[in-house]
Amino acid sequence: MSLFSTPQALSDTDRHQRRHMLARLGLAWLAMMQVMMFAFPGYLRHEGMAPENLQLLDQAIILMNWVSLLITVPVVLYCAQPVWSGALNRLAQGRVSMDVPVALGIAVAFIPSVHTTWVGVGEVYFDSVAMFVAFLLTARYLELCARQSVEAGGAHAAIEAFRASMSERANRLAFWFVAIQVALAIVAGAVWWLYIDPGHAVPVMVAMFVMSCPCAMAMAVPSTVSAAHASLAARGPVSDSDVTQLVQVATRVTRQNLYGSVVWHLLMTPLAAIGLVSPWVAAISMLLSSMAVAGNAWRMYRQQLRTASAGWSTTVAQSGA
Amino acid sequence: MTSSLLLLIPIALVFVILIGALFWWAIFAGQFDNTNEGGESILKDDDRPQTPDSSSREKGS
Helix, strand or coil: CCCCCCCCCCCHHHHHHHHHHHHHHHHHHHHHHHHHHHHHHHHHCCCCCCHHHHHHHHHHHHHHHHHHHHHHHHHHHHHCHHHHHHHHHHHHCCCCCCHHHHHHHHHHHHHHHHHHHHHCCCCCCHHHHHHHHHHHHHHHHHHHHHHHHCCCCHHHHHHHHHHHHHHHHHHHHHHHHHHHHHHHHHHHHHHHHHHHCHHHHHHHHHHHHHHCCCHHHHHHHHHHHHHHHHHHHHHCCCCHHHHHHHHHHHHHHHHHHHHHHHHHHHHHHHHHHCCCCCHHHHHHHHHHHHHHHHHHHHHHHHHHHHHHHHHHHHHHHHHHC | CHHHHHHHHHHHHHHHHHHHHHHHHHHHCCCCCCCCHHHHHHHHCCCCCCCHHHHHHHHHC
């Protein structure tokens, strides 16, 4: 039974929700690839080019920025819709969830890019926005599939309890992280503007905004939860002590992911503040940290499968003896 | 160069919108609901040896 085939006993609303999530995910990936392609000329541009080439390239870049904007608007409005509604719901309740920093991250990368496109001068980060949304939706879709494919039971309840407690911690951490990063970005931008070099103020600020996207942190809990569910589904019936052990391993991996991504961002922030990290390097660093988080969850899943099959073969050997 | 871009980019955009719309339709038509179904269907064939009676009926129908 594949993780991606819809379970038979699923209510109509769940089935509909799953189809919508898949549509959001697929369209986000489609848009991401298109926007990355249209962003490519922007990365080729440098001041050492011949003036007439530079002029021609700038014209092309302006055109491509508008097309990127056109493709990114549905990503932000439709694909990222669960993020907006989640953030608004939680804020209305006076609480903070992972959606709030994520929404903030999307907004601080998207709005300056719209302004840049309108003015026609500067760099745009539509590719970062689309990438962020696509990766985040991938993690959430995997989590949804894993959750729906596991029937309710003791093990399932234990993992849900683990998810709730870990999410709480991750949400608080990500909220303070983003709040501090945004404040630092504004301070660094102001310092560059007033004292160092006004021309560099905006790139420095945007690089720090891009790095304030808690992409890796937002993926930390969902990716581990889906790995835990998937390994449970692959193992068949398990004992209580196996579940306790699985939750312990999942907690450790989630902590590694959360604190690892915070440390990575903390290392990059001073470099960005002194102007060594250009915004596209910041976007790639964000991508790498998300990949590392996903890879760590995948490693945990493989490890669990190996332990399970080792345990199974010893049982068989013992019963054979 | 700009004039060719003005032609090619809208074509690319039309393709993206077309593919997105087709994908959307495929999802809500249920094509991705069970991706194993097609592969499993060959295992669910009726493999009982056919009697001359049933084969003649199949030919007839």
